[in-house]
Amino acid sequence: SGPEEVSELDGAKRVSASSFKGGSLEVRNLGMAYGTLEVLKGVDLSVKPGSVTCVIGPSGSGKSTLLRCLNRLVEPKSGDVLLDGDSILFMKPERLRRRVGMVFQHFNLFPDHTALENVALSLRKIKGLPTAEAERLAMARLADAGLASRAHHRPGGLSGGQQQRVAIARALAMEPEVILFDEVTSALDPELVKGVLNLMADLGQRGMTMVVVTHEMGFARRVADQVVFMDEGRVVEAGPPDTIFDNPQSPRLKRFLAEVL
């Protein structure tokens, strides 16, 4: 195995032992529509501090819209979301997005900047840190993600898995209380998926609160504290992974699992 392969897999191992203080989320009767298309029809969800919630369900069931409501990339139409007990509807969106970070399927890195600069830029622009301090912290977060040796590479010189880990390092650098992940391994070549999932599993173990929309059922089973099955804008079933995967109740979840497992 070459050096490339090693660096894909060692992300989790190199993460420092420090732990996070994750926040809680309470989603209450959340409704959202695009025009006349009702996409969320009263979603309730409870996310405990430091827990990992995996959201599964068919395409178009509202998973991405739910995540987007949680940091108000889209505005809910009804209901509420409490972050550590406070309604997000009364928070400034910029402040909210620092507290609730998000990582996307496509990494959205700046192609002309190195990995280090990508992370440091956010620290300067969003946290207002001076350059030297931003770069020191950016280096630490890249090291957390097993990418210290890649800090001076541009995204084009990194594998997709490494780019996604830079995006996760950038999210971590904001010191969020919750991180939302929307199908972050779906665009990766299969051999690059594991390094990203290992890093995410490690963040979960270190106490980060995470809401993870994923097709990786193995990850959900292994890492999730809670699995939420959505269909047609509603939470159809939620529970611990053993219950959801081994003892599904609703016909819709049974059908979904039969298709994906």
Ligand code: ADP
């Ligand atoms: P999922 O992530 O589970 O695939 P989404 O939340 O992306 O589901 O989408 C839910 C529904 O909302 C789908 O019917 C989708 O076509 C629709 N939708 C998503 N984004 C938009 C948008 N920006 N404008 C209009 N309709 C949208």
Ligand code: MG
């Ligand atoms: Mg989606």
